[in-house]
Amino acid sequence: MSDTASVAEDDPEVPEIDLPSDAFDAVLDAVSDLGPGEPLRFEGFSVARDADDQYVIAYGDRQTGLSEREFHEALDERAPAVTDWYTFEHVVGEFGPRRAFLRWIEDADGRTVADRYAALAAGIERAWGQLRITATVTDRGERRYDIRHADDAGVPAAELDAYEDPLDARDIVKLDAKGRYRPLKTAPTLDSGWVFPALSPRDAYETVETVYPATVVNWHRERQGELDVTHWRETMARQSGIYGVVRTWDRGEGHEHANWVAEACCDDSQCLKRREWEYDDETDLDVDGGDGVFPCREPCSVVVSGARKWTRLESEQSRTYEFELTPSEKEQVEAVIDAVADGRVDEIREADTKDPANRYRTRFLRAKRFDDAGNLSGTPTEPDDGSQ
Known part of the structure; x- marks a missing residue:
């Protein structure tokens, strides 16, 4: 996933910006709160109020003794910088994840106001x-955000279901395209066909956090060097009740078991987070953590729930079974397992009998190799003598 902003067209022009009264009033209030001569800084210039309650602009040559009307005219000429300050200082507010995320969208810490406003246009x-x-900008310097599924990029908003309230995203993320419940909100199963076409900065942030809870917060913590990671052993050690059984996996082979769970649940194909937790502080897992832009700081409920079930299954003793399969049939069983594990079953065309996981080919294998009781090659799971 790219960490670079892209612009919709080449060499955009800087838009004409009219300084809105609320932005100008905010500058007046901010300057009034400062002492005489103390500057309020924008990108490329600063403003202040002198001892005679006149205004000063420092931009190359200083302009002094400005009346409020002259001050307004001077700021109107520099409206992009003023509205940029107003957007992040007053509309967005706090120095935290919301501001960092919205500035990241337009690379505000790496590009000039002029460059960004041209790109936003x-x-x-x-x-x-x-x-x-x-992200776009209006002729008053106001940010507007269009948020939609990536699959709908380029689709006219009129052809999508439009929403305005960030809380409407709660219903959007509940089910996948087949109407199935999504227990993991960061699974790559988000349904498409909707759009939030013109969100304010705060509503844009709330919409993203509703779709992907805590992802911006943890992304920001990571960028600040403050991401608190809870590793596998610590997470499993605090499980109790019906989940307490997972603690038995930390007896000798816990590291290997944790690898299996992470490979099953934490791959990019299953979760969009980038796993940052390991086995413990001193032992890394042997499987890749993914490439997502936002981090995963601890094993989630899906991982813990899966680990509980697999802990019980792994308590069974291994047995040796003898199956009669042709080499192609063995490869077919392996292909079927891969197709199910990778979620590719629906992609396999019914007419494509060359694919080992094709539905008709799999039904043929079942007809040939299963007995009336559903045992592969007629081999029961339990020994005939009932021994364990």
């Missing part, structure tokens, strides 16, 4: 999981 696009976020 065309639309700056960012990917966040399966979301496509497009």
Whole structure:
């Protein structure tokens, strides 16, 4: 997943910005709160109020003794910088994950105001999981955000179901395209066909956090060097009740078991987070943690629930079974397992009998190799003598 913003078209022009009264009033209030001569800084210039309650602009040559009307005219000429300050200082607010995320969208810490406003005029696009976020700017310097599924990039908003309230995203994320419940909100199963076409900065942040809870917060913590990671052993050690059984996996072979669980649950094909937790502080897992832009700081409920079930299954003693299969049939069984594990079953065409996991080919294998009791090659799971 790219960490770079893209612009919708090449060489966009800087838009004409009219300084809104609320932005100008905010500058007046901010300057009034400062002492005489103390500057309020924007990108490329600063403003202040002198001892005679006149205004000063420092931009190359200083302009002094400005009346409020002259001050307004001077700021109107520099409206992009003023509205940029107003957007992040007053509309967005706090120095935290919300501001960091919205500034990241337009690369505000690496590009000038002029460059960003030119790019915003065309639309700056960012990917966040399966979301496509497009930031634009109005002729008053106000940010607007279009948030939709990445699969719907380029689709006219009129052809999608439009929403305005960030809380509407709670219903969008509940079910996948087949109407099945999504227990993991960061699974790559987000349904498409919807759009939030013109969100304010705060509503854009709330929408993203509703679709992918805590992802922006943890992304910000990681960027600040403050991500608190809870590893596998610590997570499993605090399980109790029906989940307490997972603690038995930390007896000798816990590291190997944790690898299996992470490979099953934490791959990019299953979760869009990038796993940062390991076995413990001193022992890394042997499987890749993924490439997602937002981090996973601890084993989630899906991992813990799966580990509980697999702990019980792994308590069974291994047995040796003898099956009669042709080499092609053995490879077919392996292909079927891979197809199910990778979620590719629905992609296999019914007419494609060359694919080992094809439905008709699999039904043929069942007809040939299963007995009336459903045993592969007629071999029962339990020994005939009932021994364990």
